[in-house]
Amino acid sequence: MTARALRRRAPEPTGSGRGWKEQTRRVSELCLLGIVATVLCLPVLTVGAVVATLSTVVAHWIDHDDLPPLRDMGAEFVRRLAPGAVASAAGGLATLVVVRQVQWLASGAVPGGSPVLVALLAAAAVLLTVVLLAVPRLAGGGTWRTAVTGGWHALLGRPAAGGAALGVTLVAGLLAVLLPGTVLLLPALLVLALHAVHRALVPGAP
Template identity: 75%
Template structure:
């Protein structure tokens, strides 16, 4: 065989085989559907409010597994982790709900003038709220694999101080999710797992390389 013939044979051997029409997008649809279903279940389990802490922790573990293994862990495994995290998560849930109520009331009172301070106090309060929320969002990926809320929040605080851009990015994706949830309520029920996936992606891209 001459050189041209050998070159043509090598090109033919290196040409990837077709994967089949539609196989790629069907696989991606399956993967995204799994996360949407997980988000729907997480939303339903969070309705009692006192379960939010445990649900978020299990959701973080499940999404991390999905990202690493291209599949969700078995539902029985997630249910077992939820049972283990339920009691420790009650305190987190209660504190979180009470904090949200206090924050909403404070913002409303400052905005209406019922509490003195005006615009400067309102801006300062919103900045503080954004900082604390960023810490919580950066803590979520650290819950995967059985991490406790206390250790995760400490890690989130450290991450915010070390990589402020990660906190800003986490707030940004959360704001997008909130806007979608308000404008498209039905879609909002499916978003929790996708939001947690985005937080994991930010954690791996911005926080871990600087650890």
């Protein structure tokens, strides 16, 4: 059989069978997306819009093996700005309250001691887990309200999904601490991991 015939019969590489150069290009797209997302989060009130847009873009990347057009990503971000600002303010306020309560309990300024401190940290962990499970539900136009509600039901129905979401987030946080330079690259990769957890462990997920 001639070499030309062998080349004609050989299947085209697709999906996970692609070469390492193509895989590197695809991961690089997410890393670049993470850098842009980090910069857009600097005003703080844009965090909600950035997370929602990032979730939509990553879901498209998973389903279509490519990023959506830049114009579509920009339009999605603009559409998410107003509701995202409300979510950002609520998240920032909740974080501030938890941090201050932890400081007061640890210093003894507020009575309760270790039992109350542990209960507060546990409640904060549950709230964070609900938000993490909500992130994939923001894709495709989902609102923060419906996403958080869905995240709560997902946690109640599949606690393992919540544990996995919290686990990948802790790994990302550890990488950010040990390798500070990776902070710029991690956002899109973390959202990708949350989508993977959601699709694998939450019933009814795409």
